[in-house]
Amino acid sequence: MPALETLRVETDSMQTQGDVTLSYGFKEEALIAETWSAQDRAAHEQGVREILDRIVGLRQNLEPLRARTDTLWERFSTLALERVLSGQLREFLDALDLELHELDQQLVGTDCEIDRLRTGVRERQRVLEEKMAVLEPLAHRTTTQSHISMMLSRVEGLEASLLDKKDLAPDESERHDQRDATLPGDLLYVRVRLLTTRIAIIASNRSKHLSELSAGLAALLPDVERVKADMATLLTRADCIRDLSRYWLAYLDITQGARSGE
Numbered sequence: 529m530p531a532l533e534t535l536r537v538e539t540d541s542m543q544t545q546g547d548v549t550l551s552y553g554f555k556e557e558a559l560i561a562e563t564w565s566a567q568d569r570a571a572h573e574q575g576v577r578e579i580l581d582r583i584v585g586l587r588q589n590l591e592p593l594r595a596r597t598d599t600l601w602e603r604f605s606t607l608a609l610e611r612v613l614s615g616q617l618r619e620f621l622d623a624l625d626l627e628l629h630e631l632d633q634q635l636v637g638t639d640c641e642i643d644r645l646r647t648g649v650r651e652r653q654r655v656l657e658e659k660m661a662v663l664e665p666l667a668h669r670t671t672t673q674s675h676i677s678m679m680l681s682r683v684e685g686l687e688a689s690l691l692d693k694k695d696l697a698p699d700e701s702e703r704h705d706q707r708d709a710t711l712p713g714d715l716l717y718v719r720v721r722l723l724t725t726r727i728a729i730i731a732s733n734r735s736k737h738l739s740e741l742s743a744g745l746a747a748l749l750p751d752v753e754r755v756k757a758d759m760a761t762l763l764t765r766a767d768c769i770r771d772l773s774r775y776w777l778a779y780l781d782i783t784q785g786a787r788s789g790e
Contacts, residue, residue, distance in 0.1 A: 553723040597762045646752045656742040667732035
């Protein structure tokens with residue numbers, strides 16, 4: 529087979545392979561668009577606003593709970609001994625227990641809401657990490673600098689072929705015919721490289737953007753943890769009141785048993 533015909537066959541093969549590569553490239557661009565769409569962006573922004581609103585709401589809810597807990601603690605610590613001396617301790621503790629039970633329900637409900645909020649933030653981080661995992665291979669499968677260098681080499685060949693067509697010497701005709709035969713393949717190569725480079729740049733930028741969004745979510749977690757710590761303090765104080773109430777009730781049972789034994 530003549531050399532020129534061989535080049536044409538090889539070029540046709542490259543054309544077929546290039547068409548397949550372009551098809552994959554377009555699919556990858558569609559994948560990038562699906563990975564972080566306008567709807568995803570709007571949903572994320574709305575989700576972050578809701579998280580911030582919930583953090584503010586939880587802080588506001590803590591204030592009346594803290595006031596109620598402090599009031600119960602002060603009443604218990606200042607009146608328990610007085611009720612012992614007046615013989616009204618059991619009635620005092622029974623009334624206190626009813627208030628404490630209602631407070632406990634509110635404290636536990638708020639604590640669960642804090643846990644759900646924290647879980648929601650981490651779930652949003654997980655979703656972003658999954659999207660970044662899809663983008664990373666597209667962004668780093670080859671360096672942009674490498675792509676540009678290879679494209680420049682092909683473009684230089686194309687440029688030489690186009691500029692040297694006039695006034696050819698007879699012995700140079702075959703060489704230029706060979707260049708013409710490879711011209712479609714070179715153009716396709718440049719097109720494919722431009723497409724894959726564009727995909728890599730878009731994927732890299734989008735992955736970086738998602739990483740920044742994930743870092744923004746991570747910055748919200750300390751606020752949630754501070755609310756959680758404040759809630760833990762209130763829960764501990766409520767538990768302390770409950771434990772001391774049990775102590776006083778046990779004291780009453782012992783003293784009443786001793787009296788009945790007499």
